[in-house]
Structure formats: structure tokens, C-alpha cells
Amino acid sequence: MRLGNLPKENPGVVSPSNFIGFGLRSSLQMKHNILARHPSDLNIGWAQRVVNCHCSHVTVSRVDLVSVDIGTTTRVRIAVEHDGPETISRKWFVKLPSLAWRPRLITGLPGLLHTETRFYNETAQAVPIAVPGFLAGQSKPGKGATLVLNDVTESGAAAGNPGDALTADRAALVIKQLARLHARFWNKFDLMQKYAWLAGIRQLEDHLGTALAVPLMKRGLRQAEKLIPFPLHAPAINYARQRRRAMRFLSGRPQTLVHHDCHPGNLFWSQTQPGLLDWQLVRFGEGIGDVAYFLATALTPEVRRNHEANLLAIYAQELTNCGIENIDGEILKQRYRAHLVYPFEAMVVSLAVGGMIKPETNRELIRRVATAVNDLDAFAAIPL
Structure with a gap:
């Protein structure tokens, strides 16, 4: 071409x-x-x-x-x-x-x-x-x-910023696009075979993440100070100690192509339609993980609390519209709850490492994801 x-x-x-x-x-x-x-x-x-x-x-x-x-x-x-x-x-x-x-x-x-x-x-x-x-x-x-x-x-498109706070209407547009992405690859074993390299590229990343999880989590919790409620500290460290087991749980079926880094800075807007930037973490995984990452980072706690259930319903309906059958809303909600721990880890580790996101933006995203994890008791949704 x-x-x-x-x-x-x-x-x-x-x-x-x-x-x-x-x-x-x-x-x-x-x-x-x-x-x-x-x-x-x-x-x-x-x-x-x-x-x-x-x-x-x-x-x-x-x-x-x-x-x-x-x-x-x-x-x-x-x-x-x-x-x-x-x-x-x-x-x-x-x-x-x-x-x-x-x-x-x-x-x-x-x-x-x-x-x-x-x-x-x-x-x-x-x-x-x-x-x-x-x-x-x-x-x-x-x-x-x-x-x-x-x-x-x-x-004429506009790139997003990591600290952007989206309205519920704009969030719904992103959710529909994520559903279309996930439906395209949803348990499509022919496509997974065609792009099999995506299933095997994460071993070193997972090993590295597991090796560094505990020291980086502890450092990030200290640096975040009052942004993270103290009752979350012990389950967060326990999650880091058992990260490999947690990742296996969060990698359950159904499998699809996931972006895995859906914060507002990785969006761009062409008129009213969103697109996705920064595919460094692309992989095969569970689609609801993208939804959890997006809602936890892109919405203020107040907007998320008021619209979370409706946005999950929009995601399920769009999957159905795209031909995915037998979507169980209750299971979807439970998997969403569990997947909130990953954006929490990502933002806390980013703070611990430093230089990955502007500090003030990093802290705002930590506030958002920590509130989501606390609201839904997300660590309790993972059997560790």
C-alpha cells in the first residue's frame, strides 16, 4: 500500500x-x-x-x-x-x-x-x-x-489528556467502541491463531511485574499518602505478593483483543467519535478489563457512581448488537469489579517509578481509581 x-x-x-x-x-x-x-x-x-x-x-x-x-x-x-x-x-x-x-x-x-x-x-x-x-x-x-x-x-481530531474527566455521554461513546473492538475478536479462535504473537508476548512483562510488584506497591502507597484510604493498603500489598495468581484469575474467558491501557490520555476525538492511541500493552484478554480501566480513570468518582451501572448495561447491549450471545449482566458486573484492581496497580506503580505521567495527573488518577476500588471492594473480588 x-x-x-x-x-x-x-x-x-x-x-x-x-x-x-x-x-x-x-x-x-x-x-x-x-x-x-x-x-x-x-x-x-x-x-x-x-x-x-x-x-x-x-x-x-x-x-x-x-x-x-x-x-x-x-x-x-x-x-x-x-x-x-x-x-x-x-x-x-x-x-x-x-x-x-x-x-x-x-x-x-x-x-x-x-x-x-x-x-x-x-x-x-x-x-x-x-x-x-x-x-x-x-x-x-x-x-x-x-x-x-x-x-x-x-x-482536525483532538488528542486527549490523561487527566481529562469525561461526561457520561462521552463515556458511553467510548464504551460502545470498546464493545465493537471486543466483539470483533470475541472467542474468534481463527483470529487468535492469526495473531498468535499477541498471546505469547507477555511472559517477560508478567515476570518483571511480579518481581517488582511488592516493592513498587509499597513505595507507591507511601508516596500517594492520603489519596489511598488506609484500609486498602493491606489488601493492595497482599495482591502484589500474589500478583501471578491474580493475573491468572483476571485472564479468564472469554478472550478477545484488549487495549489494556484505556485512560483518557490514550483517546483521541474526531468530531464526536473516539479513537484509541498507544497500543503498547495490546494483548488477548478479557474485554471487561478495558471497561474497568476506562471507567476508573476517565470519570470522576461522582460521575462514575451515578452512571456506572448504565454504562455497563450499554456495553452488554452493544456486545449483543454485535452478535455476541448470552451476556450475563451479573457475571459482567462481578468481573468488572475484580478488574478494577489492575488500573489501581498501574497508577500506583507509575507513581512509584516516576517520570511516566505528570505527577499531578498521576495523583488525580490514583484518587479516582482508589475511590472505585474502595467503593466496590474490588480486592475482595479476587480469590487470593
């Missing part, structure tokens, strides 16, 4: 019905080395190699650095001038390994950017929701990974 085929009216976003990208070939087949380690590497020569992957007749004349954001990855926005048609994106969003050593260590050992690069190369075209347009991606073990996407703002 060629870059020139990108839809003119919306070059920054790929809709479910027209996944037309650039660089969809495997990283191993790429003839042009686009690996970069630092924002300063994103120069005219590098951008020309990106374009040359599929459009050798287009010449790049200028590259301007727009912004650099360092967190779990280094996220760089650049403006690219070239003599190609308007259908070729001129605003690029580039992901590199984090320049901060702690996040780089936590995300680098399990190869999260490698995972996202492979997702865009091999799997994203099967996802039935909006994702950023894919320009190119390359991954080499031991040498890093580089992912180049269309900047969604070029098409």
Missing part, C-alpha cells in the same frame, strides 16, 4: 472501514533503516527514508520539531515539508524509546514499543475502531524501535 492512497479528507486518522496506511509491511522486510534514538535524529535524511519506504518519487525539503514529550516513550511531533500531494501527511507523530532512564527500563525490558510497532505493522488493519494513520515502523531487538504515525491533529 502506498502513502499516496491515504484518504484526502482525513489524512491523520484511519477509520475502521478504510485502513489504508503506509509501511504495512513487516519491519524485517523494510529496505530503509528508519530507527532513531533521539529527537535530533529526525532530520531531513531520516524523513526521506520514511517516505522512500513506499513513495520514492516524493522529496522531503524540511523537517521542523514541533514538540517533545518524555514519558513511557519519547513522543515527538514534527512538521514535514515535501513536494508530494496533499494526501501525504505533513504532520507526523513519532515514538522513540523514553529518554528518561526509569520509564525506559520498565518499558524497554518487556519491549512495549516493539509490541506497538508490530501491532501497527501486522494487526491494526483488523481493528474495527479508529486508530492513527500508520506511516512506518521498524523494530530490531537490542537496537530499539521507531514508530511513525500521522498526527491526528492534522485532520
